[in-house]
Amino acid sequence: MSLFSWLRPASPVVSADLQQRLAKLPALAELSECSLREQRWVVLDLETTGLNMSKDRVLSIGAVVIEDGAIDFSQQFERTLQCRELKLSPSVLIHGLGPTAIAAGSDPAEALLELLEFIGDSPVLAFHAPFDQHMLGRAVKEHLGHKLQHVFLDVADIAPLLCPQAQIREAGLDEWIEWFRLEVFERHNASADALATAELALILFSRARAQQIYSPLQLQQRLSQWKRRQQTHSF
Template sequence: MNLFNWRKTRGPSLNAEQLQRREQLLPAAAASELPLHQQRWVVLDLETSGLNTNRDLVLSIGAIVIEDGAIDLGQQFECTLQRDAQPTNDSVLIHGLGPSAIAAGVAPADGLLACMEFIGASPVLAFHAPFDQRMLSRALYDSLGYKLQHLFIDLADVAPLLYPDAGIRKGGLDDWVRYCGLHVQERHNASADALVTAELALILFNRARRQGLDSLIELTRRLQRWRQRAQAPSL
């Protein structure tokens, strides 16, 4: 292996404390048969420098816990990651993270370690979860050499699964907020969006229980069948 390739593959440079924290992160829990209201969930939202999952960066992370069937306001996480100056684009204009806020953020390795310590072994809820999952996964690998294994549940799929008559097959979070009658005071920063998503999740879990879906395993199975039907070609 030449020197150039060795430098490319050696991985991120972490200090002893960061390495110890990485080794102590809890492994992801397997899908559980616990009733939905007995499951600890982490609701996650990311603000990013753009929508390209191969190039753009995670700028801030917001998360909140649902436990014992309720949002636990005492378990919240918020972090802005320190990044090089980012070009102004539509995404930055929406979330409002200017150069000074990004420059004052924490080192990415420390912020991402704190995020995973907060998540613990819990499954993750997000709206348009595949995007958040890919962005967080790449950030963790690039900054920590850590491979994300946690289960992500996409509420953008759960909502139309449970409310097929709503006519919102590919709607955004705001569409479902309006449909469910939620009152939102703030949007478009990671913490506020995580809280709104958590409020929507509680409505969806109540609906799921009334439809006989009262565990993570049952919910994921139903989602898989629903996606397969949605992707099947029409005859």
């Protein structure tokens, strides 16, 4: 046994059925040069027990699909995950979820695999995507022993890239909703926030085309260039 093996988390016990389904997940490709409209996008939001990316846990997942240039309401995903380690008094709510809802949630391994099947080989959009990507990757590794490899693009960066006149680069989702005058009737649960992010993304795709950004690959490249410039200017 390695001297440091005790530092590594134990691999999860994954049932044969889940292993077979994991094996059938599609191979992931890089972003393509198809049009932004042709690309199927999955817009994701997570609610977690907190913002500590090393210790906090995923509580709920909401996702919607953008396809053919519109939100496809026939393709939606929503799950609350069981979190037995979370100790809450009956009066405590986290993101509108009480102890009963959390206790009655889906088995995390099953729910996370269903999410991976829902995403397929599509790229993922999220607001503050690095956080969601890290938290989801941790959960997938912990419960399925699987490495999350999807491409994530951050709507929180795409917005100021395409709308510099807003001058609200560090803004949250609420500020961009207000700036674009979007009518959002519900917020601060995973499904509602995923839907709000998807509505924002559709506006941004229109802005992208007006700025001669026509494909997911071009958007990713322009975003990378913009982030490098921002980092240079910050020094």
